[in-house]
Amino acid sequence: MPSIGELRRRALESLSRPSYSLASDKMLLLNDNSNLFGANPAAMEVAESFDFSRLWAYPSENSDILRQRLALEFDASPTEVIVGNGSDELLDIVCKSFINPGDVFCQPAPTFSMYKFYAQVNFASVNEKVSNDDFSLRTDDILKERAKLVALCQPNNPTANLLEPRDVRRILSESEGITILDEAYTDFCDSDMLADVMAAERGIDIRTFSKAYGIAGLRAGFAISREEIIDELRQVRTPFGLNSFTEAVAVAALDRKEWAREKVQEMKVERERLSKRLQSLGFQVYPSECNFLLCSSPMRSDELVGALRERRVSIRDCGAYPLLENHVRVTIGPRALMDRFLEILGPLMAEVSK
Ligand SMILES: Cc1ncc(COP(=O)(O)O)c(C=O)c1O
Numbered sequence: 001m002p003s004i005g006e007l008r009r010r011a012l013e014s015l016s017r018p019s020y021s022l023a024s025d026k027m028l029l030l031n032d033n034s035n036l037f038g039a040n041p042a043a044m045e046v047a048e049s050f051d052f053s054r055l056w057a058y059p060s061e062n063s064d065i066l067r068q069r070l071a072l073e074f075d076a077s078p079t080e081v082i083v084g085n086g087s088d089e090l091l092d093i094v095c096k097s098f099i100n101p102g103d104v105f106c107q108p109a110p111t112f113s114m115y116k117f118y119a120q121v122n123f124a125s126v127n128e129k130v131s132n133d134d135f136s137l138r139t140d141d142i143l144k145e146r147a148k149l150v151a152l153c154q155p156n157n158p159t160a161n162l163l164e165p166r167d168v169r170r171i172l173s174e175s176e177g178i179t180i181l182d183e184a185y186t187d188f189c190d191s192d193m194l195a196d197v198m199a200a201e202r203g204i205d206i207r208t209f210s211k212a213y214g215i216a217g218l219r220a221g222f223a224i225s226r227e228e229i230i231d232e233l234r235q236v237r238t239p240f241g242l243n244s245f246t247e248a249v250a251v252a253a254l255d256r257k258e259w260a261r262e263k264v265q266e267m268k269v270e271r272e273r274l275s276k277r278l279q280s281l282g283f284q285v286y287p288s289e290c291n292f293l294l295c296s297s298p299m300r301s302d303e304l305v306g307a308l309r310e311r312r313v314s315i316r317d318c319g320a321y322p323l324l325e326n327h328v329r330v331t332i333g334p335r336a337l338m339d340r341f342l343e344i345l346g347p348l349m350a351e352v353s354k
Helices: 041-049 064-073 087-098 114-121 139-144 165-174 194-199 227-236 244-255 258-280 301-310 335-352
Strands: 081-084 104-109 125-130 149-153 178-182 203-208 221-225 292-296 327-331
Touching: 041 244, 064 081, 064 221, 064 244, 081 087, 081 227, 087 114, 087 149, 087 178, 087 203, 087 221, 087 227, 104 114, 114 125, 114 149, 139 165, 149 165, 165 178, 165 194, 178 194, 194 203, 194 221, 221 227, 258 292, 258 335, 301 327, 301 335
Parallel strands: 104 125, 104 149, 149 178, 178 203
Antiparallel strands: 081 221, 203 221, 292 327
């Protein structure tokens, strides 16, 4: 009989999957860019009036109420919207819908590592195009790949910068295949390229409730695109993908955006302060349009991340990404949390520089 390993899907053999820190009250989790300013109060409000006795019933197949609310929000038709169990699910669904074994998937590097993961799981041949030193795209190189699927992140994780809109527009309009534009961090900056995605024939704008909206634990994301593309995505999506409580909270979070807006403002103030403090500790900090900072570490990034983990702080080691040797990424949170981080980081840096 073949071993389980021999039964494994061949596309999974060379797969590398990022590891996530265990969610734990005891760790200071500054590694996943969730909303450290807290859970959206819309969740608690909905819980008070939600009819839990109806949980025996399935939700609507395609989360119709949330889709309608999103359509209103983004001036689209509900038929141009699809929701998923986190935007991660939608990234997987896009790959499932469009990739045939061996089709070329192209992404810049460094960028969010899960694009490549889902493309590989779904049998794509992955070609990464390392960006320029200033993290701008090598647009011609990406276009030359004539990929079936291109994934871009605007602003980009983990480099925290905005891609040049002109480059994004060129890829959207000149690619023969599908272009994912992941705007997971759009609420933290002034950029919004939905209109460009909709103007292009084959773009998909993907967004999430996990960041500014503060409900990562409920798992909700959405994609907006032309109806023809959304129809394709619906073919492969599992029915009833989003649970009814999450759907109700996501709607309420959109109805009460003040909380998210307020927390984004607080985050920006803290981002500025943390950036200065990290620079004074010897880090080179990049400008950020997101709720995290990318920094070049004065010591080896794996050692820094390991030493912090021993002290119950989790930050992301980006050292294995192209262009990011010895770089780390830190999620921004409220002042008290950042002070706790600095109280641990400061003495650690003093110790290693002795
Ligand atoms: C760029 C980007 N896209 C998508 C996601 C996934 O978010 P979700 O929680 O909606 O699956 C993340 C999460 O960190 C991200 O950074």
